[in-house]
């Protein structure tokens with residue numbers, strides 16, 4: 451929808467032929483109810499048709515990106531830019547999204563799009579700004595020109611890793627903040643936890659070579675603020691339900707649940723302290739109760755702020 455609004459000729463590809471046929475006839479995707487899929491958008495389930503595009507945006511969950519790109523790679527006939535829209539880190543390999551694309555489609559040009567952008571807001575034409583990163587600045591800039599419009603303002607960057615880290619880590623931290631809100635710890639705790647969450651996101655990012663401007667930018671701090679403060683966020687909503695002792699919302703993808711264990715594996719392999727993310731992983735895996743995790747965080751030794 452964003453690309454069509456920017457004047458591009460768009461093909462929307464769904465993996466399931468029946469879903470594609472339904473979207474083509476109703477002009478509505480059941481995953482985004484109430485949003486009209488513009489008449490000029492071609493809807494298909496044929497990857498070969500989609501693969502002819504000059505630019506590909508892949509919006510599967512992070513853990514399914516490799517499978518989707520593997521299937522797509524067989525149909526690519528040129529070094530097409532492939533933009534990851536997923537936010538996460540692959541289990542097992544501990545790879546970030548553009549590394550997964552580079553492995554699965556070695557002749558493609560990987561890029562990453564991330565930032566504060568609830569799909570529902572964006573599809574309805576509400577304004578936001580995001581970051582689009584590729585190793586090659588000219589490519590990142592060309593992709594921004596292709597996708598940007600007055601309501602969707604991408605900024606280009608070459609800090610691919612920084613953008614990937616912000617998007618992956620903020621989901622885990624939003625679960626933590628949701629838990630705190632669900633436990634009624636108060637608005638001050640919400641702000642304090644979001645800020646200490648950012649401190650560990652930035653620590654992790656710097657250790658992995660991300661630039662500070664990226665970490666405090668749209669795809670880092672920007673998306674963290676959005677996700678840690680909005681009921682619209684599925685990650686925040688998951689944490690909120692856990693904090694309240696309720697069943698988490700069914701059938702909603704909360705990427706932080708999948709990112710938490712691999713994020714802390716990566717962090718501990720590099721000796722990076724991420725106590726909030728560790729607490730989330732421990733709660734989700736059943737290694738800690740919520741109350742023990744909160745008490746563990748609040749009784750850590752006092753130290754200098756950094």
Ligand SMILES: NC(=O)C1=CN([C@@H]2O[C@H](COP(=O)(O)OP(=O)(O)OC[C@H]3O[C@@H](n4cnc5c(N)ncnc54)[C@H](OP(=O)(O)O)[C@@H]3O)[C@@H](O)[C@H]2O)C=CC1
Pocket residue numbers: 465466469481509510511512514517518535536537538567568569570703705
């Ligand atoms: N929703 C949002 O506001 C935002 C989401 N993101 C990120 O985008 C990614 C996707 O999220 P979202 O769209 O919300 O998730 P949804 O669960 O709503 O949709 C996932 C889509 O991926 C498809 N899919 C799942 N597995 C595969 C597979 N193996 N091969 C091909 N297609 C597959 C699903 O197809 P089917 O319908 O057939 O199941 C569905 O169309 C996540 O990483 C998320 O963090 C980023 C910014 C905002």
Ligand SMILES: O=C(CO)COP(=O)(O)O
Pocket residue numbers: 537565566567568569621624673676677682683684685686703704705
């Ligand atoms: O990434 C998002 C907004 O930028 C969407 O957040 P949730 O996946 O938590 O809903």
